[in-house]
Amino acid sequence: MTKLFLVRHGQSLWNLENRFTGWQDIDITETGIEEAKKAGIALKGQKINIAFTSALIRAQHTLTIILNEMGEKNIPIVIDKALNERSYGNLEGLNKAETALKYGDEQVHIWRRSYDVEPPGGESLKDTYNRVIPYYESKIAPLLKQGEDVLIVAHGNSLRALIMYLEHLSPEEILEREIATGIPLTYTFDENFHVSRKQA
Template sequence: MAKLFLVRHGQSLWNLENRFTGWHDIDITELGIEEAKRAGMILKDEKIDIAFTSALIRAQHTLTVILSEIGKPDIPVIIDKALNERSYGSLEGLNKAETAQKYGDEQVHIWRRSYDVIPPGGESLKDTYNRVIPYFENKVAPLLKKGENILIVTHGNSLRSLIMYLEHLSPEEILEREIATGVPITYIFDESFHASRKVG
């Protein structure tokens, strides 16, 4: 049975500053590095054959720390922008609280927590899903079906897309799912390629 490990990157500088980050290439903080190390400690005894990450430095840096922590820095790594965070368009770089003061709490909540509403110049979660899932089906799923264990280190909304797909969740259900930084989520696939989430 193959395993899929999902990890959201460690805290980034703009996470700390409560800014919309999206496709801006912002690195992780010292706390983010510590979160990545803890993720590595959790995954230390797992067999990992190949890793995937986005084209953004916060995910790549987190992955590098994890692989160093587990003592396997030479695992093959595939980098692809298909796994990038959702684009927030013209909101990127703006403080979330200040943006709520400008546009109203309700509007900002809709931009952040709706499935198919697009922020100005950006992507909806639905757009992100339609980018991430074909990539997963074409590039990752065939490896899992061969029995390889996969680690994906990426972003909150990229992971929401994957979790929605793997757990067959509705748009309403996935929008309620919080994904902590630097905490591995494990899925185990049976011979029929059905995924079950490992808890604990």
């Protein structure tokens, strides 16, 4: 049995301020630090051979805290922008409520929650899926098939894309899935590489 652990980074400053963050390199808050510590405590005792994270500090900082809490400071870490959050383009840095006042609630909802509609200058969830899944298939799945246990610390939408793939969800189903910050999800693969999911 091989395990894949997924964790969304702890609360970031712009999560707290209700801003579109996307590819902006914003660190986690004190609350985010505590969420990361709780994730590490939840994962303590699990075997992890290698960890993957994005090129953004909020995910990297969360991963460092998790590994410290687990007492696993020497695990190899792979950093790749393929696991970055979805780009929100021209919306990045804008307050979500103010953006809704400017463009209308319905338009902002479409940008945030549709599968294949891009915000101005940004990525749709479909675009994010098409970036994350080839990376998973080429870099991460082969390790799982070799029996390596893998931890991925990334972002709401990059993880949403991966969950869509792992659970064979439709665009409508994945858009309903909320991914909490700092709560590990565990996917277990059997010898036939069939997967089952549970919260850690």
